Amino acid sequence: MTFCGEFSITAYNKRLGRDIRSIRKLRGLRQCVRDCVDRGQCKAVNYHRDSLQCQLLGDSTTDLSDLMDDDSFMFIDIASQRTVFSSCNVSCTRGVCVKLSSEIDYCSVPRCPLTFRYSSQLNFCYISVDSGKKFADAQAYCETLGCRLAIPRTMDHIMFLNSEFSNGYMNNNKYRIGGQWNTEAGEWRWINGNAVFDSVNLNLTDFQISSNDGDLMWDCDSDLRQINTGNGEKFLCEKVL
Structure with missing residues (x-):
């Protein structure tokens, strides 16, 4: 499976407090996002910067007023951050195609954060x-x-x-x-x-x-x-x- 689209932070210092499906420890931010995409039913992540904790969420929001203030977290909505293409090398026209250790091609394409x-x-x-x-x-x-x-x-x-x-x-x-x-x-x-x-x-x-x-x-x-x-x-x- 090929993933295209650079993740960007939907909101800093905030998290979504509902529908936490899984908590994974000692994850880098990119790995956290990739875990969510691999899961299929995951719609967003809360990422704890200090402990490297990754919360996979079964729900998401584009309304920032739904989010809770929390200085340790950042919130990333998956649907608005990446698009799935059939081939990174063919479809990655505005980014850089990166080969991950899992043999997944990742197309890094910057997106404008939702708060901008x-x-x-x-x-x-x-x-x-x-x-x-x-x-x-x-x-x-x-x-x-x-x-x-x-x-x-x-x-x-x-x-x-x-x-x-x-x-x-x-x-x-x-x-x-x-x-x-x-x-x-x-x-x-x-x-x-x-x-x-x-x-x-x-x-x-x-x-x-x-x-x-x-x-x-x-x-x-x-x-x-x-x-x-x-x-x-x-x-x-x-x-x-």
């Missing part, structure tokens, strides 16, 4: 964080989620964020993003090293950038604008897919 917002057109997956942090601290926080500070690299990305705020999916109309002035290079750069402004994606003259210093912020009123590096601002994390 996603644009299928842009393949852009983000979450807004409503606590104020400086640039380095914000980036460090995003990394704990397996993310980076968001890179809205085109006007389509910026317009998507504008529409997200207009439709009520953000609590604030401006957020720190992953762009800074790079003194050594003499240009604005994203945290992945690419130039922010070029002739293809974004033009510097279209935005309120008054001097060559500081960081960048997405602002629904002005699209992109400059901020002081030392300011503690709310920010956007992006999961790279």
